[in-house]
Amino acid sequence: MIPLGFRVGDLLPSERCAAGAVLATGWQPDTYDAWRARRAADPLDENFPAVPARRAAAPPDRTEADFAAWTAAADADGWALDDQLVAPGLVALAVPVRDPDGRPVCAISVLAHTSRHSGDELREHALATMEEEALHIADELYGTSKAAAAPPAAPAYADAKPELGPSFLQALARGLAALTALGRQHGGLTLAEAAEASGLSYPSTRRNLLTLSQLGYVEQRGRRFLPSPRVLELGYARLSTLTLADIAQLHLTELAGLVRESASLAVLDGAEVRYVARAATEQITSARITPGTRLPAYATSMGRVLLADLPEADRLEQIQTLRPQALTPHTLTSLDALAAALDRAAEKGYALVEQELEAGLRSLAVPVRDRSGRAVGAVNVALHAGPEPPEHTLDAVLPALRACAARIESDLAVASAGAPVQTG
Incomplete structure (x- = not known):
């Protein structure tokens, strides 16, 4: 039985899957160098347990020239089709999700068994929908259609202390409100935007963001503030205790x-x-x-x-x-x-x-x-x-x-x- 899909975290050879061809359209020379080194070290794809290893006597599924031609076609067409390269009996179609500069940052891929669709049939059936969804994902990532929209306001708890009593740390609540506001807009916020989004005053927002910056939870890039990778520690602290x-x-x-x-x-x-x-x-x-x-x-x-x-x-x-x-x-x-x-x-x-x-x-x-x-x-x-x-x-x-x-x-x-x- 051939599985019609892969698990989260699986690695696939770029030259054997449609998503790899789509993403390779944005590769830099050092990425190609790493790809060549991996191919030389693992010519049979034995380090990819999610896909069948190639036979020693079989020629490569994609020479470098073949892969270059495939990625060039994917760049021109805006999609790539893999017809039983990744595994026998599977066809896959992939389209890129692009950043505002047009670079592919990820790919949407759809798999089908050859008993259900040929490659051309899969493209006719799914391509238009996939391209539409790729635009929606890019919009969610980069807010291209929402740039003028103000991020939703986060609660500031300005009047919560009288209601909740002396045990309520209003300063902590305001700091979390400011940090949460930054995560609601791709590319970060200015102080004025963060104050509006969090419902805090401008001076309070400034104090909170500067404090969070000193603690390493916020980065400042020019006039804009955005969450730093360290905020992941807040989640991973919980994840590390999970069984x-x-x-x-x-x-x-x-x-x-x-x-x-x-x-x-x-x-x-x-x-x-x-x-x-x-x-x-x-x-x-x-x-x-x-x-x-x-x-x-x-x-x-x-x-x-x-x-x-x-x-x-x-x-x-x-x-x-x-x-x-x-x-x-x-x-x-x-x-x-x-x-x-x-x-x-x-x-x-x-x-x-x-x-x-x-x-x-x-x-x-x-x-x-x-x-x-x-x-x-x-x-x-x-x-x-x-x-x-x-x-x-x-x-x-x-x-x-x-x-x-x-x-x-x-x-x-x-x-x-x-x-x-x-x-x-």
Whole structure:
């Protein structure tokens, strides 16, 4: 099965994807030098786990001359099309989002399988909409149609101290109001604009911004003030304390409400899975599952997708150490059968376990991956087996389950940008 998309944080070779061709139209000579050095050091693209590596005997997908011609065409056309360069069976269309000087700063890319669209069909179907959205994104980034509009006023809390009492630090509230106002307008604000946006007086705004500048949270460029990168510390201080369970809990609750069945997140702990987060509806099993509960990995859907993600040698070694017991008449106890089940889970990207852990229990799971693509956990939906066949559960639940895992992965990628997130 070929995935129709990539995860947040995945790296792709520029010469093998439409977005790379679009962005390369703005490359400087030093960027080309870095690109050549990367190609020379990794001629088979083995350092790009998100895409299939090229065979040693195969010629390069794009020589430098080919890539230069492709980027020149992308610059002239305003779009680029990748027809099965990034992966067999995939076509991709990309358009640039440009800054006010016309330089590409990012790219919008749409993927389709060749069974649905040819390259020309994808361009006819999506190009106009993509170009329109690129203009909207540029407008949001640079405010080209909003330059004359005043930013919305932030609360100044000028009269809050009498109402909230002596414990309320009005000076801190005013400083935050001034800092917040700067983030509402691309390119920063002058003192007068910041005073108007924050609702503070001009002298108060000046004192607050100069103080924030001395603390490193505000930069001054000419007459304009704007937030410095250090303001990210205010958010990352919270992100650094988040665990995988913290990140997943809201998404599990949303999933459980959507499918009206219990949803859980677990990690692999030796030959067992350990539950770290759960959103329960009605209990359908005889045992109450709570965070910290351990279950044998071989008989659970989450255990199988996590075991399936192990390198093949580690997977075989783990299977050899298992001593599976027949928990129900349906439990797989043959090591060969388990190995085949893990192979299927690795191929399909999900595992469905039917009444192997407990009679009447059906469970469907998908992996949750970190920025490197490694499965650090698994999310599942558990439901009563009932009269409906397993195929019904796949159709009804799998899309929502995969969407939940994707949202967790996206949040995990952001939270782990500064430091690893605790998964246990």
